[in-house]
Amino acid sequence: MAVMNVSVPLRGLKTELPARRAPRRGLRGFPLAVLRTGILGYLGALAATWFLADRQLALPDAWTGGAVALVGTWLAYSFAAMPAYERARSYKPAIRFIELLGAAALALMMAEADSSSTIRQAAIAVLAAPAVSAASAFAHRRLLRRTPTILVGQVESVERLANRWVGRKDINVLATCSWRAPHELAPAGAVSDDSLAQVVREVLAAVSEHGARSVVIASGRAFATPALRHLAWALQRAEVECLVVADMNDHVEYLRPRRVGDQIALSLRAPNDHLMSLLAKSILDRVTAAFALVVLSPLLLVLAGGVRFGSRGPAIFRQVRTGRDGEPFVIYKFRTMVVDAETRLDALRDRNEGAGPLFKLRHDPRITRFGRFLRKTSLDELPQLINVVKGDMSLVGPRPALPSETSLYSEWVWRRLHVKPGMTGLWQVSGRSALSWEESIRMDLQYVNNWNLRLDIAIIARTFRAVLARDGAH
Structure with a gap:
């Protein structure tokens, strides 16, 4: 029998189902199967x-x-x-x-x-x-946009993707087929044709059992591993879509395939990395912010009076933040804390509930009564419209970070400073304070690498919904 050497051991292949019940196949699922055709x-x-x-x-x-x-x-x-x-x-x-x-x-x-x-x-x-x-x-x-999908690959990659895709509206992971990483097994050796066929049969059986329309291969060696190439060919014959995930350390880049010589390469150039798109975004930001300041000026005056009436001190809080490419700027917000809040910060650091370098405290004693209302409704952010008009900020972008935070950034996190910070952003409308530090950074990088005006408009629309629901605000 012929023997084939593969670079990734495929022994220990297993098929697993998520905790939810697998869909039943048969006459009950027949109408949906016909509809999907x-x-x-x-x-x-x-x-x-x-x-x-x-x-x-x-x-x-x-x-x-x-x-x-x-x-x-x-x-x-x-x-x-x-x-x-x-x-x-x-x-x-x-x-x-x-x-x-x-x-x-x-x-x-x-x-x-x-x-x-x-x-x-x-x-x-x-x-x-x-x-x-x-x-x-x-x-x-x-x-019917939730595509029934089978995940295939090494255990670590499959589990990471399965956890990230829970609850998504465009993909439904029905089962996973995974194998143990090479370091958990004996050194990679020869795998027989029977073992190779077994891998293909396992995945195809899962596809047939769960009615999957797509198979996602989460393996960096997918194109170099004969077993996975054979699997792709088998899926092609079964008319099931086969996709290979370009897993770049969980940080979503804009990828566009192109041919280089006789090879397929992935271009990493951002889709709107040119002067016209930046000019359009800048004009839209400033015009919209200026219009909003005029329309909201009565409300701004009322809120400023509420801040002054609630506690002594100025109505507007000024603080140095880090802008695009690390340039500092002064941000404007309605004051929500007592005037000596900064001097009392050190005494509260051991109670920090924030993730990463962020300081968050749900029941921060420095917050005034009216300031808590402003934070719950996100109205304290409205003076940032002035920053948008000045060009320091954008309507949509990563959260404006403190210099003490950016000084702790690693090289890959620094990428989030390649665009202007925003009044709202992708992570703000996806959980805000409820998100982990890693997840908020991943969303910021996803925005930086893939932003466009349509995405900005969608985030602004979701911001109003998040503010009304007070999602993650405290």
Whole structure:
């Protein structure tokens, strides 16, 4: 029997289920399985063409039959030309058909063909198909976006990803197939073809049992390990999506594949790392902040009066924070503590409840009664609109850190200072004080490496919801 040397030992492979109950397969799960194929969207597109052509527009039978035949041929080709895991969610069929119709219309115009009402009505009937197809893909992406997934790889990587993906709305980990790391076993040796086939059978059995549509391989040696290459080929034949995670120490970079010579490489260039995007963000920040200051000026005056009435001292608290690229700036906030709060900090350090270098104390005695209300409602942050207008801060970005915190940053954490700090950010709308230091840093780095204006708008919208729910604020 042939023997194959592999760089990652595959002995000790095991299949595990999360604590939740696995979905039952059988007649009860049959409707959902059919729905996930996307076949209803294809049939709906064909039915829409026939209904418009025959019932609504009353086209001649020959024209109706031609339109239905054209759409049916396009749908059959699109269904067969895509892997099963893409059929339900892809916009490609609609886009490609519209491109084809556009080319046909251009050809008719160049040929000066007769644009009779029958031709126009037939075109309307045919265009119903890509519209229904796109609507079906959109519905699948929104309603069935939790892709049933099997995780495969070394125990450490699989457990880390499974824990990070708990509760996500776009992925549903049904089972894990993992093996022990090399240091837990004897030195890597030869693995027979039988062992290799066993690995493939274990994963394929889990895919079949749980109805998975995707397999994620969490292994840095995936492309160099023959067993995992064979697994990818087997999944391809089974029309199950196979993905390899580019695990970069848990910190999400913007990755874009490109070909270099005859190899596949991953580009790490951020998507908006150019002057126009930075200019657009700066203009949007300053205009929005200036408008908000004008509109909210009566509220700001009332809050300032509440701070002065609640305790002696100025209404505005000024503090040096670290800005973009480590440049210091003075941040403005409504004062929520007594005026000698800084001098009383050392006496409270042994009661610190914050993570990492952050100091947090849920029942901090330095906070005034009105200041506690401001913190609970996040209204103490409103004077930072002045910082945004001045250009020190952005509406959305990492939390503005103290110099004492940034002095403790490692090299990879310093990356969060490559953009302006923000009044709100990804970690602020994802748990705020309830998050661990590592998780908040990971979210800040995820924002820095992947920011765009659409993400900023989504974070601002989530900020209002988090403030109303008082999520993680104290």
